[in-house]
Amino acid sequence: MLFNSYAFILGFVPIAFLVFFAVGSRVSRRAAMGWLCLCSLFFYGWWKPVYLALLLFSIGFNFFTGQAAAGRFTAGDRVRKAVLAAGITVNLGLLGYFKYANFFVGQVDALAGVSLTLTPMVLPLAISFFTFQQIAYLVDAYRGLAREYHFIDYCLFVSFFPQLIAGPIVHHGEMMPQFASSTRRFNAADFSVGLSYFIMGLFKKVVLADTLARFATPVFSAAEAGGVPTLFEAWGGLLAYTFQIYFDFSGYSDMAVGLGWMIGIRIPVNFNSPYKAAGIIDFWRRWHMTLSRFLRDYLYIPLGGNRRSTVRVFVNIMITMLLGGLWHGAGWTFVLWGGLHGLYLVTNHAWHTWRTHCGKQGRCLAARAVGRALTFLAVVCGWVLFRADSLPSAVSLYQGLAGFNGVSVSDNLAGTLAFLQGWGLAFDDMGSFESDGLKWIALGMLICWLLPNTQQFMQRQEWTERSGLCRRIPVWKPGRTWAAIMAALAIASLLRLQEVSEFLYFQF
Numbered sequence: 448m449l450f451n452s453y454a455f456i457l458g459f460v461p462i463a464f465l466v467f468f469a470v471g472s473r474v475s476r477r478a479a480m481g482w483l484c485l486c487s488l489f490f491y492g493w494w495k496p497v498y499l500a501l502l503l504f505s506i507g508f509n510f511f512t513g514q515a516a517a518g519r520f521t522a523g524d525r526v527r528k529a530v531l532a533a534g535i536t537v538n539l540g541l542l543g544y545f546k547y548a549n550f551f552v553g554q555v556d557a558l559a560g561v562s563l564t565l566t567p568m569v570l571p572l573a574i575s576f577f578t579f580q581q582i583a584y585l586v587d588a589y590r591g592l593a594r595e596y597h598f599i600d601y602c603l604f605v606s607f608f609p610q611l612i613a614g615p616i617v618h619h620g621e622m623m624p625q626f627a628s629s630t631r632r633f634n635a636a637d638f639s640v641g642l643s644y645f646i647m648g649l650f651k652k653v654v655l656a657d658t659l660a661r662f663a664t665p666v667f668s669a670a671e672a673g674g675v676p677t678l679f680e681a682w683g684g685l686l687a688y689t690f691q692i693y694f695d696f697s698g699y700s701d702m703a704v705g706l707g708w709m710i711g712i713r714i715p716v717n718f719n720s721p722y723k724a725a726g727i728i729d730f731w732r733r734w735h736m737t738l739s740r741f742l743r744d745y746l747y748i749p750l751g752g753n754r755r756s757t758v759r760v761f762v763n764i765m766i767t768m769l770l771g772g773l774w775h776g777a778g779w780t781f782v783l784w785g786g787l788h789g790l791y792l793v794t795n796h797a798w799h800t801w802r803t804h805c806g807k808q809g810r811c812l813a814a815r816a817v818g819r820a821l822t823f824l825a826v827v828c829g830w831v832l833f834r835a836d837s838l839p840s841a842v843s844l845y846q847g848l849a850g851f852n853g854v855s856v857s858d859n860l861a862g863t864l865a866f867l868q869g870w871g872l873a874f875d876d877m878g879s880f881e882s883d884g885l886k887w888i889a890l891g892m893l894i895c896w897l898l899p900n901t902q903q904f905m906q907r908q909e910w911t912e913r914s915g916l917c918r919r920i921p922v923w924k925p926g927r928t929w930a931a932i933m934a935a936l937a938i939a940s941l942l943r944l945q946e947v948s949e950f951l952y953f954q955f
Contacts, residue, residue: 448493450702451653451940452947459490460706463608467710471631479631481599483710487606491572498571501541502606508537509581510601513588531589535582542578545571550777572953573612575774577605579741584619586745593619600626609706613699613952615717615737625712634711639925640905641708643933647901648701650936652950653943656695659891660948662884663688663834670840670847678854681847683884688834689827690891693722695951696735701901716902722826722895725818727791728799730826738774742767757800764796765789775833776954780841784832791825 471479492499666684707714724730772785835841
């Protein structure tokens with residue numbers, strides 16, 4: 448069941464929340480949380496019921512393993528450490544089997560010249576997210592940071608439907624206390640804030656992201672089929688995807704936060720204007736913030752973090768990012784994407800180290816603008832590997848970006864780019880990028896760079912953006928004006944739900 452579907456918006460959510468408030472106010476908190484847990488399991492099972500058994504096994508196994516790792520059944524540190532190791536191994540084993548087995552068998556076939564076969568399998572929805580979430584729980588339980596909880600609360604912690612499918616990867620310390628202290632009573636202020644978050648996220652997904660997909664997908668599909676995108680076509684398709692994935696992931700994150708707000712649960716922010724980042728380090732503090740936090744706390748720091756020599760720090764960064772890339776998908780394009788961002792981060796760290804050594808701490812406005820532009824360009828170039836279906840198609844896209852496939856553009860763009868004919872630009876009828884795509888890309892740039900993000904809109908204080916065109920932008924507040932704006936966005940979004948599409952991060 449998708450957030451951007453009539454079944455979810457008009458059926459599942461109203462029933463789930465109405466019963467939640469009714470049970471919570473008339474029966475008990477435990478009953479309300481139990482109902483929410485059942486709704487979450489139903490939500491997950493809607494997609495493929497057979498994998499609900501996998502989720503339930505994972506929840507049960509990790510709950511009792513976490514109790515053992517915390518010393519509930521034994522106080523011996525050696526035994527607890529062995530339990531932790533076994534728990535992590537089982538989790539990574541399940542993730543590896545379902546997500547990477549076919550990939551590794553294929554690599555063995557290619558390298559050894561054998562013909563190993565493995566039945567293709569459908570990747571269980573959200574397995575990467577709930578696996579990492581529970582590994583973090585096991586580690587914290589072993590460290591004594593996670594106390595014992597009721598099984599229903601733990602089940603809800605893992606399966607809570609607003610964040611189950613595509614994150615954020617929540618920490619037990621962020622959610623468990625909220626489940627334990629939730630009022631379960633309807634709060635009009637919380638509900639209106641949550642509904643506004645949800646509507647803005649829905650609009651980003653179905654109006655902005657899905658429209659941009661119309662211009663990105665044909666370019667990447669053509670490259671995968673052996674086509675050779677020209678300069679303008681390659682850049683147009685890549686920029687369309689750049690803003691498609693931005694609004695797609697930002698939209699999901701907003702909708703998840705909004706669903707939590709409606710029932711008084713605060714889900715961590717997972718997305719904070721990453722295209723405004725002034726460096727790659729800053730980018731990863733803004734993009735998929737909870738994944739970055741997990742990789743830092745449970746991989747980078749255990750490897751030694753920045754407490755070792757400079758060379759070792761750079762090695763730790765590369766290992767972390769290579770595994771982070773592999774987490775996103777079983778393919779060499781994802782590994783290379785992670786490696787590329789590892790090189791970006793190493794370069795960024797080296798630059799900061801040099802500036803600190805030279806005593807150059809300040810940063811003028813022009814330098815910050817250059818940093819933003821270079822960071823954005825680096826991220827855009829990386830998206831080729833992230834989106835391409837294979838290495839050959841990625842190479843074809845990179846060749847197009849560099850102009851090696853020619854610089855002629857589609858006749859569709861003749862009206863928009865006619866002024867470039869004087870410079871020798873040719874038009875032909877082979878291109879697929881439409882002139883409307885440029886307008887949507889420009890709109891994406893305007894929204895990403897010059898407007899506040901959803902969190903800033905929802906702050907009940909005046910917001911200023913020094914580099915924006917508008918110095919003062921009113922923020923959300925209860926009232927007729929914002930009610931009318933939200934109603935307009937909701938209507939525009941609901942009318943587009945006939946073209947339902949999955950969120951991009953569902954595949955991870």
